Amino acid sequence: MSELPEAPGPSEPAGPDEPSAPEPRARHRISRERWILAGAVAAIFAAFTSLRVTSWGGLDQTAFLYVGLPALIALAVAFYARPRTAVGLGMAVTTLALAMSGPLLGEGMVCLLIAAPLMLGIVGLVIAVLRLIARGGRGSQQALLAVPLLFALALEGVGGTTILPRADQGTGSSWTDASPDRVAEALAAPPEYAEPDALLLRAVPFPRPVEAVGEGLAVGDTRTVRFTPGQSLGIGAEPVPRHMELEITESEIRPDGGRVVFTVVEDTALARWMDTRRARAEWSAEDGGTRITWTMDFDRTYEPSWYFGPLQSHTVDLAAEYLANTFASATTPGGAEGEGR
Structure with a gap:
């Protein structure tokens, strides 16, 4: 009875003339930042659509839209995105929000151009404050003072409140x-x-x-x-x-x-x-x-x-x-x- 040839062991490398086995293709994974971006866009779409249909007591002319919405975007991004990408992702979401406000709220270029510096600035400010708080130390205690201030500024105009005379x-x-x-x-x-x-x-x-x-x-x-x-x-x-x-x-x-x-x-x-x-x-x-x-x-x-x-x-x-x-x-x-x- 003839002996069967030995099969190469699992650790034995293939010969130079033998083709290597193809490696399994890596599965494509969607990054966390992209999921956050998609979720933020969906949430903004729902908010703008509701605002367009109901007007919500004229909130589209209050600080709730121009300060509160960017602050919420910055909070969501800062908590769920990597620190290195928080600012860029926050700016991207806010820019998309501005672009969507045209078709959904019927705004023109005047409102978009005027509101853009304010909303982008609020996003950058909120993320900077959250970073200071996360670091701890003396700077975090001072940064905490900005939280109630931002909250008060976001409510200006709601219920007829205003800081400066109209x-x-x-x-x-x-x-x-x-x-x-x-x-x-x-x-x-x-x-x-x-x-x-x-x-x-x-x-x-x-x-x-x-x-x-x-x-x-x-x-x-x-x-x-x-x-x-x-x-x-x-x-x-x-x-x-x-x-x-x-x-x-x-x-x-x-x-x-x-x-x-x-x-x-x-x-x-x-x-x-x-x-x-x-x-x-x-x-x-x-x-x-x-x-x-x-x-x-x-x-x-x-x-x-x-x-x-x-x-x-x-x-x-x-x-x-x-x-x-x-x-x-x-x-x-x-x-x-x-x-x-």
């Missing part, structure tokens, strides 16, 4: 070498609107006046100002016409100047961001010419006040200066721009 105004002036009578004539006629000079007004797609209908400076005279159409990022959204109707409620015209108050009757142009109440045009003789000053009274409708308050106030200052320059340019031959001084 009533505000913006002012801008311009000087022209025309006489006060010529300025009154320019204010009584529909102006020709040009591109604004301010970088902020040109960089951010705010509603811009296109045409004004109406004339006169007597009490009861009206103006209808048409703005660039609104375009939200909502799915299937179409451009929406925007306008503002004003009526003169006070008028005083003198040889050396005057004052006219335009009260807002209807506003579909700026009402999404602020409650514009009135605009005052004042002019007086100065340095051989005339100074024109526009003042716009409004109520802030967005929170947190410490962020949107100064931002809106500065923007309205620029808008008032734009109006002053517009009417100053109408008093000079060829429409030369007035001096904003």
Whole structure:
């Protein structure tokens, strides 16, 4: 009986001419960070959809959305992601939240551009505070003080609470070498609107006046100002016409100047961001010419006040200066721009 050949042992390497056995393919595993990202996106989608359907008492204009939501994102990311990836993942989730707010909340580019620095900054701040607390020591005790502060800031606007007064105004002036009578004539006629000079007004797609209908400076005279159409990022959204109707409620015209108050009757142009109440045009003789000053009274409708308050106030200052320059340019031959001084 012949002997069977010995089989190579399990530890015996294969010969040089013998092909090695293929190694089993490693199973593809989804990283923890990707699961967190997917879960966060799903949660944000559900929250935004509910907010869109119910409005939840106007929470989309409170600090709960702009401070509270980024803080919750940062908390979830900091607790479940690796420390080295927490900041990057938090920024990624927040950026996705901003991108989703367009189609789901019907927001436009103005809200996204303005809200982005605030929301991304809150995410970075919360993760930094949590890291200090986790390290322990003296720094962690000081970092704990930021927790109730962030909680209070996130609730601003809920139930009508606010830190800074909502009533505000913006002012801008311009000087022209025309006489006060010529300025009154320019204010009584529909102006020709040009591109604004301010970088902020040109960089951010705010509603811009296109045409004004109406004339006169007597009490009861009206103006209808048409703005660039609104375009939200909502799915299937179409451009929406925007306008503002004003009526003169006070008028005083003198040889050396005057004052006219335009009260807002209807506003579909700026009402999404602020409650514009009135605009005052004042002019007086100065340095051989005339100074024109526009003042716009409004109520802030967005929170947190410490962020949107100064931002809106500065923007309205620029808008008032734009109006002053517009009417100053109408008093000079060829429409030369007035001096904003």
